[in-house]
Amino acid sequence: MSSKRIIPPAGEAPLSGFERHRRALRAWLGRRLGNAADVDDAVQDVWLRAHERLDSGAVDNPRAYLFTAANSVVHDRARRAGVRHERAHRSLEENDHPVEWITPERVLEGKEALNVIMNRLSTMPERTRDVFVLHRFEGMAYAEIARRMGISVSSVEKHIMKALRLLLEIEE
CATH class of the missing domain: 1.10.8 (Helicase, Ruva Protein; domain 3)
Structure with a gap:
């Protein structure tokens, strides 16, 4: 068996x-x-x-x-x-796709940073703010902004640089 x-x-x-x-x-x-x-x-x-x-x-x-x-x-x-x-194939490492956790602290920091930027935008000279908004938020090219506002491309560049300086100003 x-x-x-x-x-x-x-x-x-x-x-x-x-x-x-x-x-x-x-x-x-x-x-x-x-x-x-x-x-x-x-x-x-x-x-x-x-x-x-x-x-x-x-x-x-x-x-x-x-x-x-x-x-x-x-x-x-x-x-x-x-x-x-x-x-x-190349393996993805942590540096290739960092994980950023949304925490209450990070949300608050983001809101505070947004408030600072909005306040700085509101205190800019009108033409500088308009040039910056058209370029960064509306996605317009410098030449298009220059034609629309009746200024030179060089002036557009100067307004953009001025806006960036004002936005990035470090508070003391």
């Missing part, structure tokens, strides 16, 4: 075939993949492929089955990496 079902000892999980060979499987995958994160992912992929078969008891040699599945995972990953040109 030969049964293919592997009966685990009392208290041992049904996937004991997998657990028994996990360390050897990790070492084997580590030699082929190198990166520890890739090894962890590959072990998970092997488990996903093998768990039903090992659990059913239909596998005579769990170790051979696991390493065959692992070999398949390594080849699939290599093929996928080639198709996706993974070596040409």
Whole structure:
């Protein structure tokens, strides 16, 4: 009476075939993949492929089955990496996409800064303010502002510089 079902000892999980060979499987995958994160992912992929078969008891040699599945995972990953040109990808680091949290303190600072800018805009000479608003808020080019206001492009540049100086003035 030969049964293919592997009966685990009392208290041992049904996937004991997998657990028994996990360390050897990790070492084997580590030699082929190198990166520890890739090894962890590959072990998970092997488990996903093998768990039903090992659990059913239909596998005579769990170790051979696991390493065959692992070999398949390594080849699939290599093929996928080639198709996706993974070596040409650059990973994004924290500096590439910094996270800025919206906190009550930051909201208050932003409101205060906006009030300062609005007050400074309201105290600017009218023509300087108009030139600045047309350029920065309406998106008009210097030449277009000059034609519209009947002044030279050089005057527009001077008004923009004056407005920036007034806006960036440091309070003492």
